[in-house]
Amino acid sequence: MHIKQEAAERHTLAVIVDNQPGILARIAGLFTARGYNIESLTVSEITEDKAVSRLTIVTSASPPVMEQIIAQLERLVPVHKVTDLTVQGAHVERELALVKVAGTGDHRIEALRLAEVYRARVVDATTASFVFEVTGGREKIDSFVELMAEVGLVEVARTGIVAIGRGAARTFHASADGGSTGRGRRPCRNTQGDQRNACVLRP
Amino acid sequence: MAGPETATHGAEMGGAEILVQALIDLGVEVVFGYPGGAVLPIYDALFRHNAEAGEGAPRIRHILVRHEQAATHAAEGYARSTGRPGVVLVTSGPGATNAVTGITDALLDSIPMVVITGQVPTGLIGTDAFQEADTVGITRHCSKHNYLVKDPARLAEVVHEAFHIATSGRPGPVVIDVPKDVQVATARYALPGPISHPTYRPQIEPDPALIEQVVDMLAAAERPVFYTGGGIINAGPAASAALRELVALTGAPVTSTLMGLGALPASSPHWLGMLGMHGTYEANHAMNRADLVIAVGARFDDRVTGRLDAFSPHSRKVHVDIDRSSINKTVRIDLAVVADAGRALEAMVEIWNRRGHPRPDLSDWDAQIEGWRAKRCLDFPEDSETEIMPQRAIRALHAATRDRQPIITTEVGQHQMWAAQHIGFEEPNKWLTSGGLGTMGYGLPAAIGAQLGDPDALVIDVAGEASIQMNIQELATATQYRLPVKIFILNNEYMGMVRQWQELTYQSRYAESYSDSLPDFVALAEAYGWKGIRIETLGELDDGIRAMIDHPGPVMVDCRVSKLANCLPMIPSGAAHTDMILWANEVSGEMDDEARALV
Numbered sequence: 018m019h020i021k022q023e024a025a026e027r028h029t030l031a032v033i034v035d036n037q038p039g040i041l042a043r044i045a046g047l048f049t050a051r052g053y054n055i056e057s058l059t060v061s062e063i064t065e066d067k068a069v070s071r072l073t074i075v076t077s078a079s080p081p082v083m084e085q086i087i088a089q090l091e092r093l094v095p096v097h098k099v100t101d102l103t104v105q106g107a108h109v110e111r112e113l114a115l116v117k118v119a120g121t122g123d124h125r126i127e128a129l130r131l132a133e134v135y136r137a138r139v140v141d142a143t144t145a146s147f148v149f150e151v152t153g154g155r156e157k158i159d160s161f162v163e164l165m166a167e168v169g170l171v172e173v174a175r176t177g178i179v180a181i182g183r184g185a186a187r188t189f190h191a192s193a194d195g196g197s198t199g200r201g202r203r204p205c206r207n208t209q210g211d212q213r214n215a216c217v218l219r220p
Numbered sequence: 221m222a223g224p225e226t227a228t229h230g231a232e233m234g235g236a237e238i239l240v241q242a243l244i245d246l247g248v249e250v251v252f253g254y255p256g257g258a259v260l261p262i263y264d265a266l267f268r269h270n271a272e273a274g275e276g277a278p279r280i281r282h283i284l285v286r287h288e289q290a291a292t293h294a295a296e297g298y299a300r301s302t303g304r305p306g307v308v309l310v311t312s313g314p315g316a317t318n319a320v321t322g323i324t325d326a327l328l329d330s331i332p333m334v335v336i337t338g339q340v341p342t343g344l345i346g347t348d349a350f351q352e353a354d355t356v357g358i359t360r361h362c363s364k365h366n367y368l369v370k371d372p373a374r375l376a377e378v379v380h381e382a383f384h385i386a387t388s389g390r391p392g393p394v395v396i397d398v399p400k401d402v403q404v405a406t407a408r409y410a411l412p413g414p415i416s417h418p419t420y421r422p423q424i425e426p427d428p429a430l431i432e433q434v435v436d437m438l439a440a441a442e443r444p445v446f447y448t449g450g451g452i453i454n455a456g457p458a459a460s461a462a463l464r465e466l467v468a469l470t471g472a473p474v475t476s477t478l479m480g481l482g483a484l485p486a487s488s489p490h491w492l493g494m495l496g497m498h499g500t501y502e503a504n505h506a507m508n509r510a511d512l513v514i515a516v517g518a519r520f521d522d523r524v525t526g527r528l529d530a531f532s533p534h535s536r537k538v539h540v541d542i543d544r545s546s547i548n549k550t551v552r553i554d555l556a557v558v559a560d561a562g563r564a565l566e567a568m569v570e571i572w573n574r575r576g577h578p579r580p581d582l583s584d585w586d587a588q589i590e591g592w593r594a595k596r597c598l599d600f601p602e603d604s605e606t607e608i609m610p611q612r613a614i615r616a617l618h619a620a621t622r623d624r625q626p627i628i629t630t631e632v633g634q635h636q637m638w639a640a641q642h643i644g645f646e647e648p649n650k651w652l653t654s655g656g657l658g659t660m661g662y663g664l665p666a667a668i669g670a671q672l673g674d675p676d677a678l679v680i681d682v683a684g685e686a687s688i689q690m691n692i693q694e695l696a697t698a699t700q701y702r703l704p705v706k707i708f709i710l711n712n713e714y715m716g717m718v719r720q721w722q723e724l725t726y727q728s729r730y731a732e733s734y735s736d737s738l739p740d741f742v743a744l745a746e747a748y749g750w751k752g753i754r755i756e757t758l759g760e761l762d763d764g765i766r767a768m769i770d771h772p773g774p775v776m777v778d779c780r781v782s783k784l785a786n787c788l789p790m791i792p793s794g795a796a797h798t799d800m801i802l803w804a805n806e807v808s809g810e811m812d813d814e815a816r817a818l819v
Contacts, residue, residue, distance in 0.1 A: 018813035035419055038368065043360055050361045081548060088545035094365040094385060094420045 025077040027056070028103040029110060029180045030087070032072040033189045043093055044072065047190040052087050053078060057112075069097070071189075073179045099214035100188050107183040112177045114158045119146040121167030128168040135161045140156055146171070229411050235372035236265035236403040239336065242379040244269070244278050245411055248307050250298060252291040256311025257351060258338030261403035263309075283672060283701060286693035288315050290665035292322020293654075293691070297329045297666030300652045301627055302673040303456055305332040305387050312338045313351030316397070317358065318574045321659060323393045324362040324710060328656025329479060330454055332391035334382050335363075341401040342370055355397045364392030365420075370399065372407035375552050384415040389422025390543040391454055422542060426559035431567040433555055434538050436515065438568070439577050441512035443535075443585045444472040447495065447524075450479030450655070451517015451541060451561040453648045459483070459562030462650045463516070465569050471590060473580050475503035477518050478640055479655045486644030492589070493598075496524040496790050498637040501597035502589055504797035509588065510535040517561035520551045521656070522818075530796030540564045553788075597789045597802055598641055606757045609780040610635065610710045613761060614642040614682065617708055620765045625650060626678040627670045631663040631687030631774045634716035634787040639682040641787075661690025667705040668698055678706070678769065685711040685778075686735050695748035698774045706768050707776040709741060712783045720786045724801075740780035755779040793818035 034040050041060055048055050053150040063071045078086060083101070090099045102108040116137070118128045121144075128147060132139065137151035151161050155178065162173050182188055226756045233241065239262055243251070255263045255777040263282075270279045285291040288310045295306025306326075310319050316337040326333045340349040356368045365385050367378050375398070438444060446467065452459045460483045467474055467490050472482045475495040484491055493500030495507055504526075507513065513535045518524070525531040531551060539546070539553040540561055547556040557564055570598075600611045614635075628643055629652040630636040645651050652670060654662040662814055663681040671679045679687075688709055698705050718733040742752030751771050754776070755764035768775045789800045 018817060032776060039360065042357065046361050081552075084548055085545065088547070092543065092545050094417075097419045 023082070025054070025079055026083070026103075027075065027077045028083055028101055028206040029108065029178065030072075030074045030076065030090070031102055031180065031188050032074060032090055033063075033097040033099075033101045034070050034072065034093075035097065036068055036070040037095055040070065040095055043095070044074075044090070047089055047093065048086075051085075051089060053082065059177040059179050073177070075178050085196055099187050100182075102180050104180055105182060108180050109183060110178050110180040111152055111156055112155055112178050113150065113152045114162065115140070115174045116149045116151060116162060116165055117146060117171040117173070118149065118169045119171050120163050121145060123167045128165065130165050131161070131168070137161065138139070223742050230408060232406050233409050234261065234265065234406050235375050235398065236261035236402055237269075237639065238372060238375045238407060238409045239379060239398065239403070239421075240269050240280065241409055242376045243280060243307065246380065246383050247278075247304075247786050248280055249278070250281045250283060250292045251307045251309050252285055252298070252561060252669065254288050254291060254311065254315060256315050256338065258312035258340060259309060259315070259336075259403075261400065262336070262338070262398070264658045270328070272280075280620065281672075282309070283668070283697065285668075285697050287691065288318035289321050289661065290668075290691050290694045290697065292326065292335065293662045293665035294320050294669035294672075294694075294697075295333050295335075295472075296322065296326050296329070296662070297629060297652050297669030298673045299326075299331050299669075300334055300666070301649050301670040301677075303649065304390075304673075305334055305383060306669065308333065308335040310337055311351065312340055312355065313353045315351075316353055316355040320358060320362060321657075323359055323395065325654055325657040325659045325662065327362055327364060330391050330450060331393065332387040334379075334386050335359075335395045335514045337395060337397045338403070339368070339397045339399040342399045343400065343401070350659075355395065359395045362393075363395045366395035366397065368397045368399075369402055372405045372637050373400050375402065375407070375410050376574030380412045380552055381415055381417065383415070385420060386781070389420070390451075408422075416547065421578075423544075423558045424542070424563055426540070426557050428567065428571075430555065430557045431564065431571055433579070434557065435568055435571045435575070437512055437536065437538065437555070438470055438472070438514065438572070439580060441472070441580070442582070443506075443510045443588075444470070444512040444514065444582070445492070445506050445510040446472055446474040447476070447513050447515045447518055448474060448480045449477040449516065449518025452480055452483040452565075453517075455517065455560050455562035457648060459517075459560075459565055462565035462569055464488075466565055466572070469569065469572050469577070469579060471582050471586075472514075472661040472812040473506055475499065475506065477521065477655070478653060479522055480518060481640060481651045482645035482648040485646040487646060494640055495797075496521075497526065498641065498787055498789065499524075499801055500641075501595045501789055501802065502592035504791065504800060505562055505592045506589055507535075509533045511710040512536050512538070514538045515540065516565065519546045520549065524548070525551060526791045527794055527796045530798075532797070569718060580743050595802065597800070600785070600788075600803060604758075604782075606617065606759070608758050608761055608779065608781045609754070610638050610785050611642055612708060612758070613708075613755075613779050613781055614638045616761050617680070617682070617765055618643045620762065621680065621769060622646075624678045624769075626680050627652065627667075627674070629653065629663040629670060629681045630681065631681070631683045631727050632658045632660045632702075633684045633687055633691070633718075634712075634720065634785075635682055635684045635687075635710040637717075637787045638710070646720040655738075660687040664688065664691050664694045664705075664707060665697075666708075668694060668701075668703055671698075671703040671705050672701070675703075679704075680706045680708055683707055683709045684716060685713065685738055685741070686715045692744070695745070695750055695774075695776070699749040703774060704772060705774050708765075708768070709776065709778050710781050711738075711741070711778050712781050712785065713738065714783060716785075717787065719784075722791070723786070724792060725816055727810050740816075741776055745776035751775045753777045785802045
């Protein structure tokens with residue numbers, strides 16, 4: 018007997034959460050417990066009072082599973098909103114990598130030349146090594162790292178993807194957490210007006 | 221003692237006192253628990269509260285179980301039968317880990333429950349201290365939500381929020397882990413105002429436009445079926461009342477999941493019986509032939525659907541559920557209504573009435589259903605004059621007790637399915653069973669919890685001889701609190717459902733499914749101060765049941781039944797609703813790997 022696998026599509030999600038202890042474990046654990054993939058997950062506080070964090074999750078799943086992933090994330094108590102940036106439309110994805118290269122002579126010169134092409138910055142240098150900082154989409158960084166392998170790559174540290182929608186629209190409004198995906202929660206009977214949102218977003 | 225306003229609210233109190241006061245303010249009357257080092261301050265606060273409470277002032281009754289798992293199931297039984305949240309209090313480490321099965325059970329069956337666990341002092345967290353376990357880590361994915369409270373000033377707010385989360389939306393278990401130093405440190409207690417949570421806002425009210433569409437579909441359907449579930453029970457008695465009204469208006473037949481039994485009376489002419497793996501022939505065939513399925517508070521569980529690509533292939537499907545993640549989880553839905561089941565049903569009734577729809581003519585559909593009913597799929601062979609068939613025993617139990625509208629709890633296995641098939645439930649909240657998790661050992665503690673919720677009710681745990689041993693220690697709890705619960709064991713000396721699957725799938729190789737070295741249940745009952753009754757022959761059945769009911773205290777009945785009876789009808793794993801095994805064509809055999817891999 019063979020275990021069947023379904024065809025998967027790659028999606029990038031923006032997840033706005035209350036920044037409470039254990040939230041990362043809650044989200045990462047949801048993915049493992051339900052057998053969903055995580056290609057990349059980044060998280061950082063996004064409000065002045067550090068009350069709210071934004072996660073960018075890159076996952077791959079078949080369309081029905083993707084719908085489940087979003088619904089399951091939205092079900093978690095500390096989750097404000099989940100936006101599927103891939104479905105929503107145009108968005109920008111960026112990743113930052115620190116790439117350490119060691120070598121002398123021609124390798125050194127070639128590494129610098131390639132770095133220039135990729136708009137990588139030198140953030141540390143010794144007579145025998147460089148650390149480059151490079152940002153871009155996943156493919157750009159993959160290809161930069163691949164090239165560096167030929168000129169003395171030592172190690173790589175990558176942040177994982179962060180992403181944001183193009184244009185003026187905001188992903189998350191502190192005062193009207195309704196859900197532009199059409200799947201957001203709506204107020205229940207015993208909540209009142211705007212008081213429920215303590216967090217304030219910087220423009 | 222001064223009035224509660226001045227003595228408690230706004231005053232500086234220890235964390236344990238805050239916790240107890242918050243429970244009082246939330247109207248908690250019963251707590252199921254087991255003490256230990258990390259909850260001693262809470263137990264002391266509880267003791268002092270009850271000792272000092274003035275005449276008529278609210279007290280909290282603590283029920284001392286014999287194992288923390290039983291505390292959780294007792295709380296579930298209490299919650300499921302009363303509609304109020306069950307509350308559990310256990311210590312750190314093993315106290316918390318023993319509670320995990322019941323917490324998971326409550327999650328799967330959507331039971332409102334708040335579990336308070338002690339924790340080692342904050343300074344010792346992470347040091348592998350004595351009786352330390354990462355309770356919030358362990359329960360993170362088996363609870364609806366959980367908290368580790370490190371600041372006594374947050375305690376009251378957390379407890380109130382926990383009850384709000386446990387009881388609203390899709391109900392579930394919420395865990396509050398309280399380190400011992402937080403129980404001792406002081407803070408001001410202020411009664412929190414109405415809960416207005418920044419992110420948790422379940423959608424209660426249905427979108428009226430969607431309900432209009434549902435009513436359109438219902439009015440136009442030629443072969444409609446309501447497929448109802450535990451969500452209707454959770455939504456309260458008004459939801460069951462609305463279902464009954466809607467069924468009377470539309471004439472549509474109703475089938476239900478295991479968890480939803482009782483929402484529609486079993487005596488209703490529209491009742492098809494339970495659907496799914498051990499559902500009735502008429503329910504499963506109606507699902508298969510329906511042109512409209514309206515699922516309300518049910519979740520298309522694998523036990524219900526059977527083979528997914530053959531599930532109700534000709535129908536349009538409406539799904540009413542309070543949990544959006546239930547929609548399209550396994551079965552594609554044509555129209556989804558995210559709302560409280562009761563509110564949605566009430567809205568359908570209202571719109572149906574406002575439009576003045578006449579009752580649709582479903583006579584062709586009804587005739588077809590009558591044809592399926594004529595199979596009499598729940599009949600069973602009786603080929604001995606003395607041996608008791610388990611189905612016969614359940615029917616006799618039902619016949620002898622139905623007038624008292626008993627609360628029935630079960631363990632897990634064949635006896636559970638026989639009880640579901642052969643007991644006709646007329647009202648909601650009378651049927652307490654572990655559906656989603658399938659936890660053996662659920663029934664006895666759940667019966668104890670239900671009896672505490674309704675001291676005058678007749679509460680019967682229908683059990684198997686294997687399951688009952690999983691929480692047998694709770695006999696002592698019933699004795700201590702003088703709870704007249706009844707246990708009715710269908711003793712066939714097998715883990716019968718395991719044996720049945722081995723018969724169907726593994727050519728009757730009965731690996732470890734025989735219940736060897738059984739105790740003398742009558743002597744065991746007596747050792748715990750219970751009455752014990754043994755029923756061995758058909759002739760003793762009715763008298764034995766009568767004696768059980770008539771005895772004012774707790775009774776354990778050891779009813780010896782046919783050893784190799786199978787629970788039928790049955791849809792084997794991976795089969796369609798139309799591929800049912802009825803008793804007449806029962807076969808023993810072997811299954812292919814694909815079928816064997818299914819649960």
